[in-house]
Amino acid sequence: MARREPSLSTRLIVLISVVLTLGAAALTTAAWYYARAAANEAYDRLLVGAAYQMAEAVNVQGGTLTVELPVSAFELLALSDRDRIFYKIVDARGRTLTGYGNLATPESDAPALGSPDVQDGKFKGAAVRVAKTARYFSDPSVQGRVDVVVAQTTEARTALARELTLRAVALIAAMSALALGGAVFAIRYALRPIGRVGAALRDRDPHDVTPVTVSTPRELRPFVSATNEFIARLRSRMDLMQQFIADAAHQIRTPLTALKAQVELLSRQTMDPQGRQHLRRVQERVDQLSRLANQLLSHAMVNHRAGAVPLEPVDVVEIVRRAIREAVPDTLDRDILTALELPPLPVEVIADAISLKEAVKNVIDNAVRHGAATQLTLRVREQPGMVEIEVEDDGPGIPPELWSQVTERFGSSSPNGSGLGLSIAADVLTAHGGNLNFRDRNEDGFAVIMRLPSRMRQNR
Amino acid sequence: MKLRTTLLHLPVVGLCLLWALILAMAGTAHAEVPKTFPALQTEHEVLSVHAATDLSAMEPLIRDFQILNPNTRVEFTEYVTNDLYAAAAKACQDGSALGDVLLSSSVDQLVKLANDGCARDVRSPETVMAPRWANWRNEVFGFTFEPVVFVYNREKVPAEDVPSTHLELADLLRLKPEAYRGRVGTYDIRQSGIGYLLAFNDSQQTTTTYGRLLESLGRAQAVVRCCTGEILDELEAGRILIGYNMLASYAYARVRAGADLGIVMPADYTLVLSRGAMVPSQARNANAAARFVSYLLSARGQEVAQRDGFFFGFGGETPPGIEGASSIVQTGVARPITISPALLAVQDDERRRRFIADWSRSLVEMSPE
Numbered sequence: 001m002a003r004r005e006p007s008l009s010t011r012l013i014v015l016i017s018v019v020l021t022l023g024a025a026a027l028t029t030a031a032w033y034y035a036r037a038a039a040n041e042a043y044d045r046l047l048v049g050a051a052y053q054m055a056e057a058v059n060v061q062g063g064t065l066t067v068e069l070p071v072s073a074f075e076l077l078a079l080s081d082r083d084r085i086f087y088k089i090v091d092a093r094g095r096t097l098t099g100y101g102n103l104a105t106p107e108s109d110a111p112a113l114g115s116p117d118v119q120d121g122k123f124k125g126a127a128v129r130v131a132k133t134a135r136y137f138s139d140p141s142v143q144g145r146v147d148v149v150v151a152q153t154t155e156a157r158t159a160l161a162r163e164l165t166l167r168a169v170a171l172i173a174a175m176s177a178l179a180l181g182g183a184v185f186a187i188r189y190a191l192r193p194i195g196r197v198g199a200a201l202r203d204r205d206p207h208d209v210t211p212v213t214v215s216t217p218r219e220l221r222p223f224v225s226a227t228n229e230f231i232a233r234l235r236s237r238m239d240l241m242q243q244f245i246a247d248a249a250h251q252i253r254t255p256l257t258a259l260k261a262q263v264e265l266l267s268r269q270t271m272d273p274q275g276r277q278h279l280r281r282v283q284e285r286v287d288q289l290s291r292l293a294n295q296l297l298s299h300a301m302v303n304h305r306a307g308a309v310p311l312e313p314v315d316v317v318e319i320v321r322r323a324i325r326e327a328v329p330d331t332l333d334r335d336i337l338t339a340l341e342l343p344p345l346p347v348e349v350i351a352d353a354i355s356l357k358e359a360v361k362n363v364i365d366n367a368v369r370h371g372a373a374t375q376l377t378l379r380v381r382e383q384p385g386m387v388e389i390e391v392e393d394d395g396p397g398i399p400p401e402l403w404s405q406v407t408e409r410f411g412s413s414s415p416n417g418s419g420l421g422l423s424i425a426a427d428v429l430t431a432h433g434g435n436l437n438f439r440d441r442n443e444d445g446f447a448v449i450m451r452l453p454s455r456m457r458q459n460r
Numbered sequence: 461m462k463l464r465t466t467l468l469h470l471p472v473v474g475l476c477l478l479w480a481l482i483l484a485m486a487g488t489a490h491a492e493v494p495k496t497f498p499a500l501q502t503e504h505e506v507l508s509v510h511a512a513t514d515l516s517a518m519e520p521l522i523r524d525f526q527i528l529n530p531n532t533r534v535e536f537t538e539y540v541t542n543d544l545y546a547a548a549a550k551a552c553q554d555g556s557a558l559g560d561v562l563l564s565s566s567v568d569q570l571v572k573l574a575n576d577g578c579a580r581d582v583r584s585p586e587t588v589m590a591p592r593w594a595n596w597r598n599e600v601f602g603f604t605f606e607p608v609v610f611v612y613n614r615e616k617v618p619a620e621d622v623p624s625t626h627l628e629l630a631d632l633l634r635l636k637p638e639a640y641r642g643r644v645g646t647y648d649i650r651q652s653g654i655g656y657l658l659a660f661n662d663s664q665q666t667t668t669t670y671g672r673l674l675e676s677l678g679r680a681q682a683v684v685r686c687c688t689g690e691i692l693d694e695l696e697a698g699r700i701l702i703g704y705n706m707l708a709s710y711a712y713a714r715v716r717a718g719a720d721l722g723i724v725m726p727a728d729y730t731l732v733l734s735r736g737a738m739v740p741s742q743a744r745n746a747n748a749a750a751r752f753v754s755y756l757l758s759a760r761g762q763e764v765a766q767r768d769g770f771f772f773g774f775g776g777e778t779p780p781g782i783e784g785a786s787s788i789v790q791t792g793v794a795r796p797i798t799i800s801p802a803l804l805a806v807q808d809d810e811r812r813r814r815f816i817a818d819w820s821r822s823l824v825e826m827s828p829e
Contacts, residue, residue: 066810066814067808067810067811068810068811068814069805069808069810069811070805071664071802071805071806073805074801074802074803074804074805075800075802077801078800078801078802081596081800082596082597083801084574084575084576084577084597084801085575085801085804086575089810097810098808098809098810098811099808099809124576124577125577126577
């Protein structure tokens with residue numbers, strides 16, 4: 001038994017979610033890096049500004065270096081209001097003029113004119129950013145470089161970076177949710193043709209062996225064309241079978257005709273009444289057999305044509321005329337009055353003329369053989385949206401409880417009927433979108449009514 | 461009752477401060493023997509407060525705190541600001557504990573300690589409510605609002621002489637040198653951290669006025685003392701007529717106690733000091749310390765402080781009997797000393813050395829004293 005596969009949309013949604021999650025994680029990481037860089041840059045400027053101000057406060061007075069640190073330098077740094085500040089000012093000989101003597105001077109060989117150096121560091125157990133700037137003195141009494149080192153803890157920049165990242169994450173989350181929602185919608189929309197193809201296959205008539213013609217996206221075409229290929233194979237198989245039945249019926253007809261001729265010859269011979277009775281029975285059976293062969297042939301032909309031959313406008317009146325001509329046998333053991341009540345003008349329907357004629361013939365044949373005592377009437381009537389062909393006879397008719405049965409193959413159990421005639425007619429009408437009905441006996445007699453959709457209705 | 465306690469304590473405080481001074485000069489920072497407030501009920505814990513703040517101002521607050529925490533014994537050790545700072549800095553460096561709460565009017569020193577990582581952060585609903593300018597890192601909190609004022613002896617200073625601005629004080633000393641020579645008192649900023657902080661802030665406000673004032677004080681042979689208390693004593697006694705850069709809270713306590721002193725809020729600008737509280741990182745009983753700091757900042761603590769301890773509130777409410785601007789906050793005269801790392805500039809060794817040297821040159825070396 002095949003393992004149950006997850007649905008396409010589940011797979012797609014899971015895959016897209018994974019991709020979106022990974023993407024969001026990557027973006028969040030990137031956002032954190034950018035935010036940290038931005039926060040560092042912003043606060044580094046304050047740090048460097050403070051370092052410059054402190055450097056500015058170093059002066060030579062009376063031959064010695066003096067420092068009077070400006071409050072504004074500290075106020076600048078106090079803008080990041082939770083951060084601690086460390087600084088030192090070191091003269092050319094490495095003596096700390098003021099500040100935290102144990103604050104490490106960052107090692108760098110940045111040139112004096114270059115931008116001041118800002119680095120990460122650690123002081124008193126706390127992470128700090130350290131800026132270093134230098135001032136050169138070439139006073140007669142004081143010469144050399146004075147280093148100003150300013151360090152600040154990183155709480156404010158971490159907080160800023162965190163806030164920036166959080167905002168970015170909110171945006172990323174919103175974007176991902178939007179993308180996922182869009183993906184779900186798109187997947188549903190994209191997978192809809194699969195459902196459509198499925199519905200088209202499911203809703204097909206079991207006898208329909210025409211190719212599936214639902215328009216599909218390119219991706220589904222292999223599937224549909226494989227299905228169509230399968231249908232074509234099935235159809236050729238069915239055709240083969242019909243062909244076989246037709247061939248068989250045809251092959252049987254030839255010996256039957258010979259057999260009939262022989263029986264005919266035999267009947268001209270004199271023989272005792274016992275023998276003549278046997279011969280008449282043989283004759284009846286041969287007739288029955290030849291009719292069965294004809295109907296099998298007719299059935300095979302009708303089935304073959306259904307769905308295979310394009311329908312075209314045909315004149316129902318003309319079809320009925322031809323049918324009656326062909327159907328009423330030349331030799332009948334009784335006289336039947338045949339009446340035609342046909343409209344003067346052609347009545348067009350969209351149909352396969354041969355199948356339709358075959359259907360009408362079978363209904364007439366059925367009436368002649370089993371019903372009509374003296375009277376057979378054919379009518380063609382135009383009703384709103386449909387055309388009715390009515391075959392009425394004054395025979396005993398079919399009791400209503402058998403109506404559904406007689407249209408099935410071999411469903412009638414009359415002694416000399418094949419049971420195929422009405423079922424052939426019903427098949428043809430169904431294939432044309434019409435149906436076969438009965439009208440119960442009244443003063444005019446019993447009627448079989450064939451209904452076809454009119455051409456007007458089909459065009460609509 | 462209140463009057464008696466104050467009077468009883470004064471000589472003791474004075475003596476002890478002198479003793480502390482001597483010891484400080486000898487190179488070691490020592491405080492007096494701690495004053496103990498026994499637990500009201502069974503003792504469960506001890507809270508050690510090391511303070512550069514008058515006990516008389518703190519006592520109502522400690523007693524009220526004990527009502528809320530009846531199982532806490534409070535030990536109160538008093539220092540001069542510089543000694544407290546030296547002791548706390550040393551303790552921090554050694555990793556040893558010095559008390560559970562440090563209180564100091566010299567907030568720049570507390571900021572320096574916090575900057576050096578010697579403070580523990582305290583978070584509670586009360587600390588969040590503290591004004592922004594009086595809270596740094598949730599480690600140093602300003603819990604009082606103390607204008608810095610001129611105090612004069614009402615009996616001996618004629619009404620027309622009473623200065624209302626810093627410039628008027630400078631001019632008064634210049635115009636009437638005979639009357640005021642040796643009779644103006646202020647902090648000795650070499651000994652007092654708060655004195656240094658106030659003088660530094662004066663110099664930052666208006667450089668020219670500060671220069672003239674310093675010069676006038678020097679010429680008038682101003683008397684310099686370690687502490688507000690000593691100057692107030694001499695003011696009461698009439699040996700000093702005008703005190704400059706006095707803490708209004710201490711002065712007002714004297715007025716309430718019956719001293720005939722006048723208090724002037726300078727109309728050009730009035731510095732406002734917010735006394736700092738800090739929990740050292742090595743505090744043994746950090747829990748109780750956090751509760752104490754929260755209490756100081758709470759509405760109840762503020763009310764007690766305003767009623768019995770420091771007399772002024774964060775809204776700038778002024779008790780009756782103060783001269784000068786009635787509401788220094790609304791008129792924009794108030795210059796609160798913001799508790800922020802900007803105070804590190806005040807604590808810079810080199811800058812401090814030079815500032816004190818300049819001050820000494822103008823004030824001490826010029827006077828024949």
